Amino acid sequence: MSAAPRPRAVFLDRDGTINVDRHYLSKPEQFELIPGAGPALRRLLDAGLRLFIVTNQSGIGRGYYTEADLHAVNARMNELLTPFGVTFEKIYFSPESPEQPSRNRKPSPQSLFDARAEFGLDLAQSYMVGDKIIDVETGWNAGCAASVLVRTGYGAETERKEAARLTRAIVADDLPAAAEWILGQMR
Numbered sequence: 001m002s003a004a005p006r007p008r009a010v011f012l013d014r015d016g017t018i019n020v021d022r023h024y025l026s027k028p029e030q031f032e033l034i035p036g037a038g039p040a041l042r043r044l045l046d047a048g049l050r051l052f053i054v055t056n057q058s059g060i061g062r063g064y065y066t067e068a069d070l071h072a073v074n075a076r077m078n079e080l081l082t083p084f085g086v087t088f089e090k091i092y093f094s095p096e097s098p099e100q101p102s103r104n105r106k107p108s109p110q111s112l113f114d115a116r117a118e119f120g121l122d123l124a125q126s127y128m129v130g131d132k133i134i135d136v137e138t139g140w141n142a143g144c145a146a147s148v149l150v151r152t153g154y155g156a157e158t159e160r161k162e163a164a165r166l167t168r169a170i171v172a173d174d175l176p177a178a179a180e181w182i183l184g185q186m187r
């Protein structure tokens with residue numbers, strides 16, 4: 001008997017990808033889903049993909065808000081996604097400011113490696129989605145099948161300013177379009 005296939009995942013940046021980017025968002029009431037995010041995430045789950053968030057939260061290291069604030073915002077996100085039956089397997093966050101040493105801060109692929117170790121994922125059949133160059137680099141650094149840049153958040157600006165570094169990134173208008181592209185890869 002052959003072993004069961006290892007689960008595949010979509011790793012998602014949070015701010016500017018799942019929710020409207022607010023500079024150093026720290027209050028639950030500031031959290032607003034990107035239009036269509038709930039149904040898009042639902043479709044990924046229905047296709048058998050596991051969902052993870054990988055988010056840099058340097059606002060904690062900079063002293064702008066606390067880890068408790070981050071968890072309160074994440075709780076609001078989960079609450080808004082409940083009607084769609086969307087849950088994340090795990091939320092990885094890096095609280096360090098860019099000057100501080102960090103094991104996981106994107107573009108480090110360490111959070112994806114940690115997820116592979118904990119959940120037995122097949123990273124080569126998994127995807128990374130985000131609105132910054134560090135997001136697409138994280139997916140590449142982890143050996144994902146593809147990295148998708150969304151044009152929401154900083155994405156449109158990234159597409160314009162970082163074209164030379166985007167090379168093999170897939171560019172999609174928003175999270176629903178990214179999900180559509182990923183689902184197309186699975187057929």
Ligand SMILES: [Mg+2]
Binds near residue numbers: 013016131153
């Ligand atoms: Mg972002």
